[in-house]
Amino acid sequence: MNTETNSGRARARTREVLLAAVQGLALAVAVLPFSVLFLVLTLVSVALIPIGVGLVTTPPILTAVRALADKRRELAAEWCGVRIPSVYRPVPAGANPWTRTFAMLHDPQVRRDLLWLPVDMTAGFVTALLPAVLLFYPFEGFAVAAGLWRVLAKDETYWYGFVPVTDQPSALGAAATAAVLLVAAYRLTPRLLTAHFTLTRAVLGADQGELAERVRVLTETRRDAVDTSAAELRRIERDLHDGAQARLVAMGMDLGTIEMLLDKDPAQAKKLLSQARRSSAEALEELRDLVRGIHPPVLAERGLGDAVRALALRLPLPSEVSVELSGRAEAPVESAAYFAVSEVLTNAVKHSGADRLWVDLHQAGDLLRITVTDNGRGGAVIGAGSGLAGVERRLGTFDGVLAVSSPAGGPTLVTMEIPCVLS
Amino acid sequence: MRVVLAEDLFLLRDGLVRLLEAYGFEIAAAVESGPELTRALAELEPDVAVVDVRLPPTHTDEGLQCALRARRERPGLPVLVLSQHVEQLYARELLADGSGGVGYLLKDRVFDADQFVDAVRRVAAGGTAMDPQVIQQLLSRRSAEDRPLGNLTPREREVLELMAQGRSNAAIAAQLVVTERAIAKHTSNIFGKLGLEVSDDDNRRVLAVLAYLDHDH
Numbered sequence: 001m002n003t004e005t006n007s008g009r010a011r012a013r014t015r016e017v018l019l020a021a022v023q024g025l026a027l028a029v030a031v032l033p034f035s036v037l038f039l040v041l042t043l044v045s046v047a048l049i050p051i052g053v054g055l056v057t058t059p060p061i062l063t064a065v066r067a068l069a070d071k072r073r074e075l076a077a078e079w080c081g082v083r084i085p086s087v088y089r090p091v092p093a094g095a096n097p098w099t100r101t102f103a104m105l106h107d108p109q110v111r112r113d114l115l116w117l118p119v120d121m122t123a124g125f126v127t128a129l130l131p132a133v134l135l136f137y138p139f140e141g142f143a144v145a146a147g148l149w150r151v152l153a154k155d156e157t158y159w160y161g162f163v164p165v166t167d168q169p170s171a172l173g174a175a176a177t178a179a180v181l182l183v184a185a186y187r188l189t190p191r192l193l194t195a196h197f198t199l200t201r202a203v204l205g206a207d208q209g210e211l212a213e214r215v216r217v218l219t220e221t222r223r224d225a226v227d228t229s230a231a232e233l234r235r236i237e238r239d240l241h242d243g244a245q246a247r248l249v250a251m252g253m254d255l256g257t258i259e260m261l262l263d264k265d266p267a268q269a270k271k272l273l274s275q276a277r278r279s280s281a282e283a284l285e286e287l288r289d290l291v292r293g294i295h296p297p298v299l300a301e302r303g304l305g306d307a308v309r310a311l312a313l314r315l316p317l318p319s320e321v322s323v324e325l326s327g328r329a330e331a332p333v334e335s336a337a338y339f340a341v342s343e344v345l346t347n348a349v350k351h352s353g354a355d356r357l358w359v360d361l362h363q364a365g366d367l368l369r370i371t372v373t374d375n376g377r378g379g380a381v382i383g384a385g386s387g388l389a390g391v392e393r394r395l396g397t398f399d400g401v402l403a404v405s406s407p408a409g410g411p412t413l414v415t416m417e418i419p420c421v422l423s
Numbered sequence: 424m425r426v427v428l429a430e431d432l433f434l435l436r437d438g439l440v441r442l443l444e445a446y447g448f449e450i451a452a453a454v455e456s457g458p459e460l461t462r463a464l465a466e467l468e469p470d471v472a473v474v475d476v477r478l479p480p481t482h483t484d485e486g487l488q489c490a491l492r493a494r495r496e497r498p499g500l501p502v503l504v505l506s507q508h509v510e511q512l513y514a515r516e517l518l519a520d521g522s523g524g525v526g527y528l529l530k531d532r533v534f535d536a537d538q539f540v541d542a543v544r545r546v547a548a549g550g551t552a553m554d555p556q557v558i559q560q561l562l563s564r565r566s567a568e569d570r571p572l573g574n575l576t577p578r579e580r581e582v583l584e585l586m587a588q589g590r591s592n593a594a595i596a597a598q599l600v601v602t603e604r605a606i607a608k609h610t611s612n613i614f615g616k617l618g619l620e621v622s623d624d625d626n627r628r629v630l631a632v633l634a635y636l637d638h639d640h
Contacts, residue, residue, distance in 0.1 A: 277534055280534065281531050281534060284530075284531050285531075288507065288508055291507075291508070292508070297477075297506075297507065297508045298508075298510055298512065300482075300483065301476070301477065301483040301484040302483070302484060306512060309512055310510045310511065310512040313510070313511040313512055313560070313564070314511070314560060314564075315564070316563060316564055318564075
């Protein structure tokens, strides 16, 4: 029973070793010409870009290189279970050849593809060939020991590996070496093929650390965003429930009483009427505040620049607002930026002891950059539970960042940057 | 007095029409969008326009923009702007040309029909009607650092607030239950303390006060 399992395992292993050797050999022989060819084509094509021809030829060649790399990724997963991630940027549809070519050449994944070509035709070729060599070379050693040495070592010493073969005993030495090599092949061959794909992954694969970091940040900011919006909804529900809703109920009750009192006690009815009117005004006031907290009307009507101007006008401190934006950002970004500015300004008014504030909004490339400066006492930090930590979280959802420079004695400078496209 | 009314919500438009008609106004047109308002203002030449800030089709500050445009083409065209929220920013834009005949009120002010109608009449006559909230915002921003304002007595402050809203001495006197002469005295004291030139013209007086409150140091 035990022996049967053992021999079964040995057979499976032998098959595995043979397969790895054959696969490696096929890979080395079939793929090498492609790597060389594509590398040469790419170099020539890129060199021809200045005269225009390259603009037409480069995209299809890079696409072919990508196909070759994709095939290798496929084999890596299929043969050795090595997963090689690929993150190509989408090429803008209908772009002109110039944009297309440079968009592709700027793609880090395409650059990794191109770097991979020379690596693949050298180190890649050797590592692919190694399993086959390791497996088939010992058989030559046995053949030498079996009598081939008479032919090979007729005139001069024949070197089998590091063993000089001149006669039968030394030929047996070669056989012994071959036996050691065969054992090594039996043990190592599949792992060697895996090594080839690992090498491929190292060159071709996107930076795993970078990706992992990105995933971590996204997970965190998504959780923050979900938490924040859930908390916001709870707050709105509570405000409506205890505020406007309750006031409308009271108003309804008052109106009912008024209806009853109208004939019996007009004076009392009149008193209640004015109370009902007050309730409705208060309900409106509360709804107005609530709306301002959800999405300020000026923001909807005028966009970020004027909304921040209107915000500054509501502050108890004099302030200067300068805006240089060529268009409007997407609504969620506008809203996040607005509330971030609002929080920073509130913070400054409450804690800085400043008597003047400056807000600057402008576009810096693909970034919306906002700076809020005050001439207060400084010492502001992004600490746990502080308003600024909340701002950082809010901006994080949009890949925005917050930086605070606030030396003791002031001034405090809060800079916020949010990637966005204005339209 | 002929009124052009622009309000997109049917219930409010209908209510305003009924209210204004009950007080003897003639509704020349009651429209529900920006382009219609622009056309009505150009063709009907009303005595006053009552306009909601937010109108279709953009649902931004289309009403305000139409009103400002119409006033540029016909300076002094009386416009009373209504909104669910008041912003100093918008008040400033309405007052910028300094020609009067401007109102800016929260929609809630319609609840007090007498005062609302008074505001419409005042604007139509070239006066000013600023929402108490706008004035309060201006004052709260000012008083923290403004010496002259700090020197006003509580009563003078009250008078200043009502004056800035655009009320006449008579109206202020009625509201505070004092004589018109007493208000006139307060007014000249206020102007003295703020260093403003006293003017008999009600409208110029209001604009001077608003300009004082809104100017940045």
